[in-house]
Amino acid sequence: MGEVFFGLTPGGRPVAVKLIHQVHATNPEFRRRFRSEIEAARKVNGLHTAGVVDADPAADPPWMVTAFIAGPSLERALAEHGPFPDATLRVLGAGIAEALEAIHEAGLIHRDLKPSNILLGADGPRVIDFGIARATDASQATAMAGTPGFMSPEILTGESLTPAADIFAFGLVLAHAAGVRPFGEGPQPALSYRIVHQEPSLAGLEHGLGEIIGRCLAKSPTARPTPAQLLQELAPSILGGSWLPAPVQTMIDQQAPKMPSEMPRNSADAVAGSPALASPAPVVPERVVEAGSPNPGHAEPRKSPPARAESRKSPSARPRKPAPKNPQRARGTAGPPVAQRPQSGQGKEWRFRVLSLLAIVVLVPSLAMLVLGAAEGVQQVQGGCSLFAARANAAEAAGPTAPPLAACAESNSAAEILLGVLGLGIGVSLAVGARNRRQP
Structure with missing residues (x-):
């Protein structure tokens, strides 16, 4: 959909700046979906997702600034370092269950829970990307939406949805993190058929974890556990030290943001060019932009008044909002001015x-x-x-x-x-x- 850039608020707090590709920005339906994504993400507690700091779905191009999560996606971590051990799987499951509990309490169904939409932070996982999330009272829509291999039977058959659709996806994600494919692999039609008509194969999973995942993959939505029940079964008694394997923790350490004084002083071209937030990555640390700047390729001050700074959901930490009529001009800076070196x-x-x-x-x-x-x-x-x-x-x-x-x-x-x-x-x-x- 767009590009994601690493940025800083005017106060120096790290953020992720998402800029929508122009080809999508001209589509009214896409703008409607993007606006819905922003509204949905704002409803969820920032502890469980990347909280929205600022956004403008009406800008040209549309953009959104969220809290920065220093860590890779679950998909990338598994691709580079393989399946997680049981202890890590339980903490991962508990964190995702807690996030789903917050999402469902906000009256939302995520509908696209998958490894690429889960970021691994040092303090736990975060669920992101509410691009196709729907309010619970709007879940009667039967249009298929989701990612093949991580969709519930009711999504595939076009039935009305409930929050239990996210629980089915949760079971598939947790099994995937353990290196198990409950319904095998292959072309999308074959995989979808097995999800709807066949029972999952959970061989290779630790007994207790396998039993939990099996209940999540029940064909009937009413037979699946709730996020609160999953959290109670998976939550560790005490969480000390790193919860991730050492190689994945190293990925987090390498992705931790630099201090503003260590940032390169450059302007991102056409963010991100911009937000330089073409396959989208959670973070591109080399590019530095200011939060709320949809195109820091120009150095002209914004004409709009400063907005409040916002920390996650708090309305007291919102960065300044760019002038919507002139979105191609903003500042791209990072760090204090560099003093000129005196002559020797x-x-x-x-x-x-x-x-x-x-x-x-x-x-x-x-x-x-x-x-x-x-x-x-x-x-x-x-x-x-x-x-x-x-x-x-x-x-x-x-x-x-x-x-x-x-x-x-x-x-x-x-x-x-x-x-x-x-x-x-x-x-x-x-x-x-x-x-x-x-x-x-």
Whole structure:
């Protein structure tokens, strides 16, 4: 749908800036869905998802700023490091169950729970992307929406939905994290058929965890547990240290945001170009933009008044909102201004020597030209052309076409004096410059 960029609020808090691709921004239906995503995400407690900091679905292009989660998606972690151990699976399940409880209490059905929509933070998982979430009272819509392999039977058959559809997806996600595919793999039609008509295969799962996942994958929505029941069964008694395997924890550490003073001072081109938030990634740390700036490729202050800063759901931490009529202009900055490095003593000494040498080179010939010009002025009265007298006398002896000696002397004298004065002025300027460079 768009690009996601790492950014900072005016107060320096890390955020993720999501900018929608222009091809989608011209679609009224897409804008409606994006607005719904923003509204749905705002309803859920930021502890369980990436809380919305600011957004403008009517902007061109639309954008949204959310809290930054330092960590990879579950999909990426599994692809790079393989299935999780049982202890990690239980903490992962408890965290997702807690998030689903908050989502359902907000009157929403997520409808697209999958590994790529779960971010792994140091303090637990976060559920993101409410792009096709629906309010519970609007769940009668039968349009199929979701991701193949992670959809409940009622979604595939077009039945009315309840929050239990998310519980089925929860069971598939938790089994996927354990390296188990309850309904196998293959083309979408075959996989969807098995989800609707066949029982899951949970071989390879730890007994207690397998039993929980089996109940989540019940064909009847009413037979599935609630998020509160899952949380009670999966929550660890005490959570100390890292809950993730060491290689995944390293991914989190590497993705932790830098301090503002360590940020590169550059403007993202066309965010993110922009928000430089083309396959979307949860974070692109190299790009730095300011929260609420849909296109920090230009450095023009926004005309809209500063908005409140917002921390997750709190209305007291909202960054300033960009002017909607001019979304292509915003600031792209990070970190304090960099002071100009003072010149070293060696640099000053080198410049002094160069300027002094140039002054000498110019002054000596200039003084010589002045002396010669003055001397020729005297010789003009006595006859002859200094410097060029021999050539002029030879030309006079050759015939009547040669220039008169007096004209020759007058021309040479004026040119030498003019060049001498010009050179003297340049030489004096260079000498003064060298003297100034020498002073501390």
